[in-house]
Amino acid sequence: MRIKDFLNASDASIHRQTKWIKRFLETYWVVIALHLAAQLFSYFFLPYEIEAGAFYYKVLAGPTLLMGGTVAAAQLVDRYAARYSFISMFTAGTFVSMVIIHLNMDVRIIGAVMLLPIMASAIFFRLDLTMYTAALQIAAFCILYNWDYRFKAFLNPFDLVSIPLFILVGTLVAGIIIVNGRELLHDLETTMTAKQDLMAENALILKISRTDALTGLFNHMSFHEFYEKALEYGELGVPFHLALLDIDNFKGVNDKFGHRAGDLVLSRVAYTIQENIPSTDIAARYGGEEFAVLLFEPTFEEALGLMERVRTAFSETRHAELGGLAVTVSIGLKSFEKGMTKERLFEDTDALLYAAKRAGRNKVITPLQKVDEGSVAL
Template sequence: MKMRSFPSPSYAQLQRQTKWIKWFMRTYWIVIAVHFAAQLLSFLLLPYPSDAHNFYYYILLYPTILMSAVTVLAQYIQHVSVKYSFYALFIAGTIISMYIIHLNMDIRIIPATILLPIVASTVFFRINLTLFTAGLQIIAFGILYKWDHLFRLYLNDFDLIAIPIFIIICTLVASIIIISGRELVNDLEATMIAKQELIAQNTMMSKLAKTDALTSLFNHISFHEFYEKALVHAEKGTPFHLALIDIDNFKKINDTYGHRTGDIVLSKVAQLIRDNMSPADIAARYGGEEFAVLLFEQTFEEAYKLMENMRKKIAQTSHEELGNRSVTVSIGLKSYSPNDTKVSLFEDVDALLYAAKRSSKNKTVTPFHPAQY
């Protein structure tokens, strides 16, 4: 069976792994402290096969100092080189486990601590680290067996076979856990990506549902949603202005140049409206060649000046599709007043728009700037 390969860890993964390394380093200190306390209490409270000098020097202080030095060195490597911190971590753990086994080999379960670094390596989900750690444990077992005569004394022939087999089995199990874990992570990442894509699609669909496909302005339905919200805020003291814009003689453009050209003109006029309004304002294609604009955060005179500037810009823009001719627009504009309702305000502005169209067009008509017939 072909083993699945995994990409190298990312920077974010290395950051998380560095956090775990620090936790393991703290655990080493806890293990050293607990071992120190256990040895001392055993000597003080239980029959102990050693005199005070040998105990304090060879069993308590010297091993504790050596294990502490190894841990400090591993922490220093972790601080100066993240790349080698994993190896320093497991080498230090192997040395600490060797000393604990050496000092407590009369406890039958103690040799099993040689498996703990392999199990711990699974936290990092890196098979190369697990294999490296397994190799360290085999080397550690060989060192203990060759140079520690007391270790050999407590082992029987079965142990010589069982311990290496347990190391191999533990390594295989750890590798399976890592592969399974990595596949689970990949599945979760795939699920997250799919979820993000779905959110993006929903966002796009929501945007499409709220905007007009031709002009990219808000559509008729969206305008009424914003209009109703504007009325609610206006009743609480935040007034606004409503403008309706209609392209003059648009039917003639469609009849003369075709609907495709009419669509291009509509799109260009919508762009001019968008480019010449305040970022706080909302523009929508209300229907056909008619646009609606909600104006906020400005006085009526400022709103009138903005709409007049917009009207002039549209009139000054030539269209290649119309033989470099321009189009004009008529505009009705009115501010919200406390007596207005949704229907009455819209009808008033609509009436102002048609007054502009009946009086030679290409003008902005308001209650303060009436049409001149």
């Protein structure tokens, strides 16, 4: 691995792994503290052939300060030069390992400490990082062997072969972990992408099944689902109102101007309704040229005002497809009262709609209004 390639690693990738770098650096402090505690325990409770002064200076204070200074330097690099965080982190870890090996070389398996940084690097799923860490361990072994005479004297010919071999094997194992981990992540990403696509398709299918293709409003089936839920809330004291709208003389529009023009009129009625009612209200194309609206305004007067606004806005809309003519709608409006069945509320509102038709069309009729044929007592 080339250091240049390592330094060119993506800043975004480094940023994603910042928390793990900080955790590793914090772990180094734990290792230093545990090593300090182990040395004190060994000195006081195990045979330890060294004078107190030499112990506190050469074994305890000096090495601990060196290791702590190295870790502190790595933390400064992580804070002020984050691009070099990986290099500083594993360099500091290697130096800590060297010091621990130097102080505990009489422990036969202490050389295995060199495997720990290599295995730790695998957590980042980066082969370049593992190769860099492995190279650090080889360099550390060579430094200890050539410049630490006590370490060199302690090693036997088997150690000279086994320790580099262990480092090599550890690197291979870490590499296998990384490759398998990347494959698992790829499979997981593929699965998640497929799941997201499926969810999007299901959402689209659900939307299509619940809405009218021409107007974009809820369809007949969806309206009844909302209608039944509104009745449940109505029995609990939540006010709501039902409005039924029907386009006046729509058959004449289709017969004279064609079904294409009729479809455009239907779409504009739907648009007018949506533009004039709150997003919390439910508008649906109930069938043909008839629309149903569930209004959840606190008062009947507010609901009536909305329906008048819809009626007025549409009556003032001119249609180029109809030679500049306007089309009107008739509306029946009634509020829900506790104990009222869904059939009764719908039938009463439908009767109001037809009363508006009989009264001359382009009207909003409610139970409180009078029409030419007499009072509408519902």
